[in-house]
Every structure is written in C-alpha cells, then in structure tokens.
Amino acid sequence: MKTEQAEPTGVVGLGELSRPVRPRLGIAIGLQAVAAVVAVVPFAAVAELARVLLAAGPADHGRAWAVAAIAAGALAVWLLLTTAAGAIAHHADLDLQLSVRRRLVDRLGRVPLGWFTDRGAGGIGKAVQHDVDAMHHLVAHSLLNFTASAVTPLVTLVYLFWVDWRMTLILLIPIVIGIALFVRLVISLNAGTAAYDDAQQRIVSSVIEFVEGIAVVKMFGQARRAHRRYTRAADDFATFFIAWMSTSFRASAVSALVLSPVTVLLTMLAGGTALVSTGNLDALDLLPFAILGLGLAAPVQALDFHSHDLEMASAAAKRVGALLAAPTLPLPAEPRQPDLDGGVRVEFSGVEFAYDADRPVLSGVDLVLAPGTVTALVGTSGSGKTTLAKLLPRFFDPTAGTVAVGGVDLREIAPEQLYRLVSFVLQDVQLLDASVSDNIRLARPDADEESVRRAARAAAIDERVCALPRGYDSVVGRDVRFSGGEAQRISIARAILADTPIVVLDEATAHADPEAEALIQDALSELAAGRTVLVVAHRLASVVSADHIVLLEQGRMVEQGTHEELLAADGRFARMWRLQEQTGLGDAYAGAGAAKEE
The missing domain is CATH 3.40.50.300 (P-loop containing nucleotide triphosphate hydrolases)
Incomplete structure (x- = not known):
C-alpha cells in the first residue's frame, strides 16, 4: 500500500511563518533604520544653527542657510523613508496574513476528522482569526517602531559623545538608573505571574464549585458555609493582587520619574552648570543636550511596549504553529476503487x-x-x-x-x-x-x-x-x-x-x-x-x-x-x-x- 506521507509536524514559530515576507520586512527595517539616523539630523542642525547665529562676530548667513537646508532636506528624506518602510511593511503583512490563513485552511482540510472532535471550535477559530490578527501589529508597526526606538538613541548618543563626552556621561546617569529600575520591575512582574495565575485559578475554581454546587449545599443547609469558602478565596485573591500591583505601580512610578524629561533636564542643567562654571564646557555646547537629551529617554521607554508586542505576537504564532503542525491524514498515492x-x-x-x-x-x-x-x-x-x-x-x-x-x-x-x-x-x-x-x-x-x-x-x-x-x-x-x-x-x-x-x-x-x-x-x-x-x-x-x-x-x-x-x-x-x-x-x-x- 503506497500512501503519501504526512508533512513533518515540527514546531512552527514566528520566524518560519514570516519566511515568505522576510526579504521585504528586511528592506522595510533597513529603510526605517536609515530614517532613524536621518531623524537626528534636523535636531542636530538646530543646535549647529544656534552655534552659527550666536557665535561672536558677524553671523555667517550662508552657513546658516546651508544648515537650515540640510535640516529641511533631512526632514523630507525622513518622511519619504518612513512612508516607504510603512508601505512595504503593511504590504508584507497583508501577504503574511493571506499566506498563513491559506496554510491553515489547507492544513485543517487534511487532518483527520477525529482531530477536530478532541478540540474546541473556539481555540481553532481564535488561532485562525484573532491570533493571525495579533501578528499584524508586530509586522506592520512594532518591528519598525522597535527599530526606530533602538537606532535613534544610539545615533543620538554618538553625536552627543562627539559634542562632549563628559556631558554625555552625566546625561546617561538618570537614563541608566531608570532602565535598571525598569528591568528590575519586569523581573519582579515575571516572578509574580505564576503566583497570579495560581491565585486566579483558585478563585475561578471556587466560583465554579460554588455555582455548580449551590443546589446541593442549599438542600443540606450548607449555603452559608459554601459562601464563606468562596468569599475567603475572593479575599485572598484581592489581597494578593493589591499587594502585587502596589509594588509594581510604585516601582513603575519611580522608574518613570527617573526617566522623565524633568529629571533628565535637572541632571543635565546641574552637570552642565558645573562644567561651564569651571570652564570645561562652552555654554553653546549645552544646546545639543537640551534639544536631543530630553527626548533620549522616550524611545528607550517605548522599547518595552514594542517588546510586549513581540511577546504577544510570538505567543500567537506558537498557537497558529500548533495548528500547522497538526498531523495530516495520509493520502493514497494510487487510490483504489472498492x-x-x-x-x-x-x-x-x-x-x-x-x-x-x-x-x-x-x-x-x-x-x-x-x-x-x-x-x-x-x-x-x-x-x-x-x-x-x-x-x-x-x-x-x-x-x-x-x-x-x-x-x-x-x-x-x-x-x-x-x-x-x-x-x-x-x-x-x-x-x-x-x-x-x-x-x-x-x-x-x-x-x-x-x-x-x-x-x-x-x-x-x-x-x-x-x-x-x-x-x-x-x-x-x-x-x-x-x-x-x-x-x-x-x-x-x-x-x-x-x-x-x-x-x-x-x-x-x-x-x-x-x-x-x-x-x-x-x-x-x-x-x-x-x-x-x-x-x-x-x-x-x-x-x-x-x-x-x-x-x-x-x-x-x-x-x-x-x-x-x-x-x-x-x-x-x-x-x-x-x-x-x-x-x-x-x-x-x-x-x-x-x-x-x-
């Protein structure tokens, strides 16, 4: 008996799912990276323009117009590059969704009928519709935003180190502290997730037990006792959740405060005043830090949101991949007629x-x-x-x-x-x-x-x-x-x-x-x-x-x-x-x- 063997059922992840559109995504990310570099130019140009206009002696109007032209040109190039990157990424996303849904339909059309009886339609429908949609934001938006959020701070730091390395190190003090606090917060949240899941499971179990058994406990006069078990489970969950969230909110608030523009500005002014007053820094050199330094923390903070999108999309891709890895029904290579x-x-x-x-x-x-x-x-x-x-x-x-x-x-x-x-x-x-x-x-x-x-x-x-x-x-x-x-x-x-x-x-x-x-x-x-x-x-x-x-x-x-x-x-x-x-x-x-x- 000759049959066509089922396809391999290895784990299918986000990387494998995105393979058909990976070249276009690479182009989009490359364009976005260049755009992120170009995005720094207009801000740096403003600082350089201030140097030209505020320099001792007559202002060099030709140089001033040249700097302004560079800023305007960089802005136009940035707009063109980001638009092109977004268009390519969205086009790749549409093709990815079409490819994944076609693969799902093809795969589900070839699995044994008994496979469906062992699974709820809700889980299959969620993977086909919602999990595929969950990958949209990552492919069409988050990868580009993640690229910009990573490249822009790096380019900014390179430029600021070129201006003055001492002032850049001072600027990095609140940013490094804020990032360290944020990483600690993420670690603590991850450590508490398992406890949260356990606590949530306990309260759900107590609710189901209370609802399903209410007729029996009432019949035997035990309604008050059953209600006490439920309220105790609810109180325990509330106590745990409030304590967990309170710790998280405090840590998050401290991290956000340290990374806030006000903290960065105060640190920069304190350090800059000390350097200028001792003659180690020209007052005009504070302008690049005032213009670019204040926005340095924002992209760093945004990395968390984009990493969360990546985590959600990866989890969705695993669920989709599980369906694509379902064993197919072997088909006869040479069908026979009964x-x-x-x-x-x-x-x-x-x-x-x-x-x-x-x-x-x-x-x-x-x-x-x-x-x-x-x-x-x-x-x-x-x-x-x-x-x-x-x-x-x-x-x-x-x-x-x-x-x-x-x-x-x-x-x-x-x-x-x-x-x-x-x-x-x-x-x-x-x-x-x-x-x-x-x-x-x-x-x-x-x-x-x-x-x-x-x-x-x-x-x-x-x-x-x-x-x-x-x-x-x-x-x-x-x-x-x-x-x-x-x-x-x-x-x-x-x-x-x-x-x-x-x-x-x-x-x-x-x-x-x-x-x-x-x-x-x-x-x-x-x-x-x-x-x-x-x-x-x-x-x-x-x-x-x-x-x-x-x-x-x-x-x-x-x-x-x-x-x-x-x-x-x-x-x-x-x-x-x-x-x-x-x-x-x-x-x-x-x-x-x-x-x-x-």
Missing part, C-alpha cells in the same frame, strides 16, 4: 487503536458488516463503541489492523470517494450559520429544492421548517434556534440527502426528549432502509431489531449475535438487558433496525 457489486461490505480485521501508548482503546476487533444490514455496538461507557464507529468514516486510522470497504483498505480510498460511500449522524449536531436549506444540502451542494424538501420530509422536520416565516431560507442562529431533537433531524435529513450506502449512527437520540426521540427514530428508520448501518447505542431497547449486536467491554468484543441469541446465552448482554428493564429503559422505543421489518 468493489460495490452486490452491496457494500465492511470488514474490521485485527483492529487495534490507542490515542497514545498509555491509552489502548480497542484490541483485536474482527467484525463484518454485511451489505444492507444493521449492526449495533453496545456496552458500558468507555468500552470503545464510539471510537470503533469513528474508524469507519476515517475520523482516525487504526494503530494496527485494517478497516476495509468493498475489499479495499480505507487508507487506499481517496477521501472524496470515501465520503460518497459513508455518511454519519453524531449525537452532538453541528449546524452552520447558514440557511436551513444550505445546512441540509451540505453533502450535496448541487441538490435542488425539491430534493432538500424530500429529505426533510423523510426526516420529519419539513413541517417545522415550513412554519418558519422564511421557511427553508431561515438562517440558523439568527432567524431560528432549533432544539436538540430538531437539530438532530436536520442532521438526519442531511444524511438522507447524501444517499450514501453506509451510515454510521452514534447515539443519535442521546439528548432527545421522549417526543423528539420518537420522531428521530422514525427518521432513522427511513435513513437505515436498504443501507449498511453501524449504530452505537446506549439503550439496548433501541437495537432489539438489529441484525447483529456486538457487546464491547474494555475495547474487546465479548459477545455478539441477535437480540434473541444474546438473551438466550444469558451472558453479560442479558444481565445488562435485565438491569435496563428494571430501571425503565427497556420500555423506550424500537430501534433503527425496525425499518428492515417494514
């Missing part, structure tokens, strides 16, 4: 499955689903029923053994061909934010309205939909909200319209009320007629008419046969049947196999 003559036969041969090495779920399963029959999987929770059923529509691949349709291993059948053979109705129904008609024709987008209506009538949902103001054009979630049983019948209509020869039913009536349950059973009977059906059932009464019943226990087949044969054997199935009859579950309803008798 033999469908005489009906569709399904064979499980030596099937084993484990989610990981420490969690074996199925072991040694050998099972045949004869064409046009109903096979029921029963057993206690955790026995492996749903996992076995999900191997047929290839939600997962078995870790050992084969699942074959028409004599061909599922791994040798092209996915598009497989889903023309197999449809499934799960207990947790997912309806799209689309019209009722589009939800039903999901498996056959080209189906006409009459085919959709016919499938809805067979699923006993047509009357409910026609009663809506907009009928089949009603949008789910906006124009109408269906109950669990109604949503299940729409799901069944979808499977009926798909008209596949194999149907997998997983606890399709698990969450339905008795009235809806009867309607769903009628719809399932319509769906099961003439098809090869694999049904997962919790209530044994729902599968009494099944052609073949398999009892699973701890991932193994322990009993199999018809309902009558299993009762006559007086084994585990018979004990389960008697237990369910005693608890009232034996009076439920006729099963999916009832259609065969009709």
